[in-house]
């Protein structure tokens with residue numbers, strides 16, 4: 001839902017980031033307002049997950065330029081845990097297994113960290129159990145998963161559901177879902193997408209990273225962005241995704257070549 | 273960017289218990305000789321049998337060599353440069369706590385062990401040992417009503433000489449090993465516990481060891497005897513100030529259970545570990561052994577080892593009685609330059625004896641952490657069983673973990689099962705927890721306590737939470 005007067009939640013400007021001195025993000029700009037659903041598509045290796053991890057604060061990535069404002073605040077100055085507490089959520093493409101740490105306990109600590117930031121009271125074990133049972137319905141997940149270690153031995157699809165369960169508990173303002181649809185069977189895809197729709201509201205925003213139109217059939221994006229070689233190459237409405245489905249990414253190469261050569265020329269000009 | 277700043281700040285987190293109590297101490301001259309052994313015995317006004325025990329041990333020690341098989345390294349220890357007896361200056365042990373030097377009471381209070389009547393821990397009786405002597409034991413009278421003896425070993429030598437003569441050195445003979453021989457020659461104080469037939473000790477017992485002097489060795493001796501059908505849960509804690517020299521701690525603990533008796537012995541060891549560069553810290557060479565003499569008796573060791581520059585320690589069970597049970601649950605954490613070589617020995621003698629070993633080693637920084645364990649099935653151990661599980665967790669990429677399981681079986685009808693695993697806390701796991709709003713330190717401690725859960729579950733409740741906090745504190749700044 002696009003409303004031009006809705007508050008800006010996330011403002012990414014010319015964001016650049018490297019891993020081990022290798023530039024990956026080469027100037028990403030993106031504005032996300034409350035109520036909006038954005039989809040980011042693009043070839044494997046184009047930098048989609050990197051963008052999501054830089055936003056969440058992964059220590060492996062070094063920001064080399066640009067800025068990110070989260071509700072007007074400098075997001076990049078915050079520790080990852082603080083970003084989460086103020087309402088940024090990253091649904092991982094590859095959720096991590098944490099042996100020995102109970103899923104239930106993990107969810108409770110995480111939920112309370114967010115609640116504390118919001119000024120809500122801490123939930124004890126009993127109150128939390130009630131809440132978690134209610135939220136389990138969003139993803140139609142078996143309560144047995146609560147008693148296991150975080151993601152340990154979960155199937156690919158189960159891990160993705162666990163991500164959405166976390167999102168349902170944390171009630172983020174900006175949710176970045178990195179390929180939450182991949183690895184899901186047809187029923188699970190419908191359930192997970194239904195969950196995401198259910199959680200979306202006029203006050204929050206969702207950034208979906210996906211390769212497939214079938215997700216966007218269920219969750220209708222307001223904007224579709226195409227990422228290539230660490231940039232957002234094109235932005236359009238939901239029809240852009242359909243176009244990509246049809247014609248693929250071949251056109252991207254020429255465009256990238258043009259961009260890289262102009263920037264090379266610019267650099268030569270600046271140096272010379 | 274994320275954690276670098278916090279890591280830096282937290283590495284310099286000081287050891288909480290590193291203070292020195294300024295108190296007048298009576299010390300004897302440095303060095304060890306037969307005269308020194310006689311002097312210690314004379315100072316303690318000991319009966320002849322004990323002086324003989326000490327002298328025999330001393331002569332045995334002279335013939336022995338420091339063991340070199342453990343995976344530890346340290347400069348040679350100069351045994352002539354150690355003081356073998358130091359005691360806070362006050363007359364004989366005080367009849368009442370009111371007469372104990374307030375500085376000593378204050379010290380223990382600062383360590384979280386209040387001794388005075390009003391403040392002392394409810395439901396735990398404490399024997400407080402400061403340098404070489406026991407300064408106070410709480411709840412003695414209450415325990416006496418049940419026939420339980422809980423006092424310092426020096427006191428027991430005088431008041432219960434026949435028990436001491438019967439049991440001292442009966443589990444760990446004075447020539448058992450180099451450090452046990454040294455301890456037998458010069459041991460200063462420690463605790464004695466006797467639970468008479470059929471009595472379940474009405475409260476937990478605990479000894480708190482505090483080293484205060486910088487140049488003194490601590491050689492305490494603990495003896496716990498549970499008669500037929502008796503049971504007790506005992507907890508040992510220890511801390512020391514920070515000195516840039518190394519101090520030697522060589523203790524001996526002996527446990528005896530008769531038929532159907534059980535002893536649960538828990539340790540939370542937090543001696544000063546030295547600084548990040550490995551300067552200073554306690555050398556902890558300890559011999560702990562329990563003997564299940566009676567049928568169906570039970571000895572359980574639980575240890576949380578977080579301190580000391582060097583830990584050399586193998587709490588063991590000799591399972592003589594038929595159907596007796598031995599257990600060893602251990603968490604050993606090393607950080608910075610600490611070295612630990614620890615594990616257990618389960619010696620199955622009697623039929624259908626059972627033992628369990630669960631060892632969790634956590635190594636961070638540049639430390640080295642080895643599990644070394646022996647499971648032995650003697651010829652009569654028909655139907656005996658052992659299960660061992662040794663897990664290592666590595667934090668960072670400079671730490672080392674090793675496992676040395678030794679198995680000897682002379683009984684084909686005995687079963688031995690051994691499992692081992694190694695894992696590493698990865699930056700991605702920490703980031704995952706952080707990205708859910710969980711702080712860096714809490715994330716580490718969640719993972720570590722998850723790893724240690726099987727062992728913490730064995731600790732008395734109030735100490736399990738302590739142990740959790742202690743590990744978190746020790747690990748602050750070690751992941752990055």
Ligand SMILES: Nc1ncnc2c1ncn2[C@@H]1O[C@H](COP(=O)(O)OP(=O)(O)OP(=O)(O)O)[C@@H](O)[C@H]1O
Nearest residue numbers: 019024042043044045046047048049050051060093
């Ligand atoms: N930690 C890292 N170390 C080395 N290279 C990395 C790292 N993270 C990302 N890269 C590289 O950066 C580029 C972008 O990776 P990224 O994971 O962002 O792609 P993606 O668009 O999410 O791809 P996919 O569609 O396959 O998920 C790739 O070439 C990848 O190999």
Ligand SMILES: [Mg+2]
Nearest residue numbers: 048049050093
């Ligand atoms: Mg990706």
